[in-house]
Structure formats: structure tokens, C-alpha cells
Amino acid sequence: MPRPTRAQRAAIARRRADAVELRLAGADPLTVGRKLAADPIINSDRIAYPLGYGHELYTKGRPAPDDETLIRSVNRDVTQALEHRITGSQAAVEELRALEDARLDRMFLVAYRKAVKDGDLPAIDRALRIMERRARLLGLDQPAKTEVTGQDGGPIELTADATGHELAALIALTDPAVVRDGE
Structure with missing residues (x-):
């Protein structure tokens, strides 16, 4: 055909x-x-x-x-x-990511020169923030590994009659956004 x-x-x-x-x-x-x-x-x-x-x-x-x-x-x-729409959207995202990366390059160069040349602490902080933003943009940082264990480091034990609140509490333990005092 x-x-x-x-x-x-x-x-x-x-x-x-x-x-x-x-x-x-x-x-x-x-x-x-x-x-x-x-x-x-x-x-x-x-x-x-x-x-x-x-x-x-x-x-x-x-x-x-x-x-x-x-x-x-x-x-x-x-x-x-x-x-086709998804492929087009992914290509657009990659183009935008490349553009943002180029912008970060330009800003980083300014902050880096000032940080290295003058030892300017605000410029050092700015350069570090740009580096952090680039790492997030490009997915360079490894996700934090979280291990949830039961009492005394043993396995988590669930019973057949576990309530929804108990299960939600266990799930919340694995959420890195949840910060618990004393741990």
C-alpha cells in the first residue's frame, strides 16, 4: 500500500x-x-x-x-x-527543561564567578541554590530511602482487624514529608 x-x-x-x-x-x-x-x-x-x-x-x-x-x-x-499528543507533550517538556537548564547555566556563571573571586557568602548561597534547582530539574538527586520497621527493629505486624486509622498511620510513616520528633 x-x-x-x-x-x-x-x-x-x-x-x-x-x-x-x-x-x-x-x-x-x-x-x-x-x-x-x-x-x-x-x-x-x-x-x-x-x-x-x-x-x-x-x-x-x-x-x-x-x-x-x-x-x-x-x-x-x-x-x-x-x-501522539503524549509524545508531543513530552517533547515540549524536554525542550522547556533544556531551556531552563541553559538559563540556570547563565545565572550560575555569574554567581559562581562572584563566589570564587570575592568569596562573597551571598553569592555562594545563590550558587548552591542554583545547583539545587538544577539537581531537581534534571532529577540528579537520589530519593531518600526510608525503612519502616516494627517494634525493636522487627517486622511490622498487621492483624486482620487493623483499622483504617492504623493503616493510615503506618503509611504516613513512609511519607518523607512527615517529620516525627525524636526520630
């Missing part, structure tokens, strides 16, 4: 975007399939949707796809469209 032309790829992308929008609006896959079908006989608007579902059959004069095929096609389109 030959590679789709630019116009065909654009029409397929439009169909996928329309499918996602209809699904987000609450339409079930079969309704979406009929709304975006190429064959006016099954299209709910009685039009030939450009490169709609079953367009290969429609252009050859064959019967329209059955309901199951429409549903599979819609689900495949929605999945591909959402994966």
Missing part, C-alpha cells in the same frame, strides 16, 4: 482529532464511527466524511464496514491520537 499523501495524512489527522473530541464529549465508539464514516449510507450526517472510516471500501463500491470494525477503527484512532 503506497504511503499516504500530505493531504491524506492531514485528513487522517483531522479524523483522529474529531474522534478524540467526540469521545471526550461522551460519544461511544460506534456513534463516533458512524459520524466519521466515509460511506454516506452509514454516516449519521448522511455525508461522505473525507477519508472517514471505511473509505477504502467506499471508494471501491464495496459495502460499508460492520459495527465491530467501526468500533475497532475508532478505538485505534483515539489511541494513536492520544499517544
